[in-house]
Amino acid sequence: MRLxxxxxxxxxxxxxxxEEIARRFVEEGAKVIIADINEEKGKRVASSLEGAVFxxxxxxxxxxxxxxxQTCVDEFSGLDILVNNAGIVQRSMxxxxxxxxxxDKIFAVNxxxxxxSALHAVPVIKEKGGVIINMGSTGAIRxxxxxxxxxxSKGAVVALTKSMAAELAPDKIRVNAVNPAVSDTAMLLxxxxxxxxPEGRAKLILSIPMGRMASPKDVANAALxxxxxxxxxxxxxCMEVDGGRCI
Numbered sequence: 001m002r003l004x005x006x007x008x009x010x011x012x013x014x015x016x017x018x019e020e021i022a023r024r025f026v027e028e029g030a031k032v033i034i035a036d037i038n039e040e041k042g043k044r045v046a047s048s049l050e051g052a053v054f055x056x057x058x059x060x061x062x063x064x065x066x067x068x069x070q071t072c073v074d075e076f077s078g079l080d081i082l083v084n085n086a087g088i089v090q091r092s093m094x095x096x097x098x099x100x101x102x103x104d105k106i107f108a109v110n111x112x113x114x115x116x117s118a119l120h121a122v123p124v125i126k127e128k129g130g131v132i133i134n135m136g137s138t139g140a141i142r143x144x145x146x147x148x149x150x151x152x153s154k155g156a157v158v159a160l161t162k163s164m165a166a167e168l169a170p171d172k173i174r175v176n177a178v179n180p181a182v183s184d185t186a187m188l189l190x191x192x193x194x195x196x197x198p199e200g201r202a203k204l205i206l207s208i209p210m211g212r213m214a215s216p217k218d219v220a221n222a223a224l225x226x227x228x229x230x231x232x233x234x235x236x237x238c239m240e241v242d243g244g245r246c247i
Contacts, residue, residue: 001029002228007076009033009068009121011059011113012086014041016185017135020216021083021223022049028224031076035059035068036086059086059113066120073124080130081227082121084114087135092146092193103149110153114160122168129172131227134161136179136238141246144207146193154179158238165236174235176226181214181242210243 003025010025012018014036022032026049034049035057036042046054053075057068072079088109090098114134125132139147140154158177165175182191182204192200205211222241225231240246 002224002230003081004029006030006080006227007072007078008081008083008227009035009072009079010083010085011035011057011068011117012135013083014038014045016187017180017183017216017219018083018085019045020220021085022052024217024220024224025081025227026050026052028228030081033068033072033075059084059116060108062116062119065113065116069117069120069124078128079121079124080128081133082117082125082131083133083135083223083227084117085133085135086113089187089190090147090150091190092144094146095148098149106149106153107156110150111156111160114157118164122171122173125173126171130174132164132168132173132175133223133226134175134177136161136177138179138181138240138242138245140238141179141240144191147191161238162236169235174226174231176231176235177238178219178222178226179238179240179242179246180219181208181240181245183214183216183219185216208243208245209247212243214241214243 008030010022013022013034032052034042034046034054039056042054046052055068055071057064134157136157137154139151140158143151161177218241
């Protein structure tokens with residue numbers, strides 16, 4: 001098994017990409033903390049995975065992030081892999097129409113959460129070395145109109161990933177990111193501007209050379225590779241999982 005015995009935290013793992021990453025990691029032997037703000041969804045996923053433990057967390061709250069890390073240490077005697085997957089998207093609209101409170105929330109969930117996880121998780125991971133995976137987006141590399149502030153937050157994730165990789169390499173901590181194309185998850189409705197139509201979906205798919213959206217399994221498999229020893233000399237990489245959209 002590629003992740004046998006690895007103590008892992010996956011934020012936002014009550015649904016979407018995070019849920020599939022959790023399932024894939026458990027298949028490969030990882031011991032996983034299902035960290036999510038939604039208790040019902042998080043408990044559902046945790047109860048369906050052998051040995052998984054649910055931890056309710058608001059990733060924008062320092063105390064709760066610290067508790068999340070401590071829960072992993074208490075349950076699994078350490079922390080080997082951290083997947084900063086929790087994120088939110090803005091509804092597609094002109095940039096000047098986005099409310100200030102929505103802008104603040106986007107950057108708190110998508111960017112500040114990585115800062116907080118670094119504060120509390122890096123000292124623990126440093127004890128043995130390990131892996132951090134951040135969830136980026138193709139929006140950071142090839143932005144779509146109408147998503148300016150979301151795109152900017154994911155651009156920050158890409159810059160943070162490379163900065164963290166350079167700084168933490170001497171501590172034997174690898175830091176990489178996954179940049180997915182749009183996927184049929186709960187965020188899709190906002191990407192489509194609040195109206196899910198066949199025409200809207202077709203327009204998105206036209207921008208992807210391979211002719212389909214990303215699936216959670218696509219993203220989970222990429223995360224698994226980056227977390228595994230097969231990628232032991234890979235750090236600072238922001239891997240597009242996008243069917244060619246960013247070409």
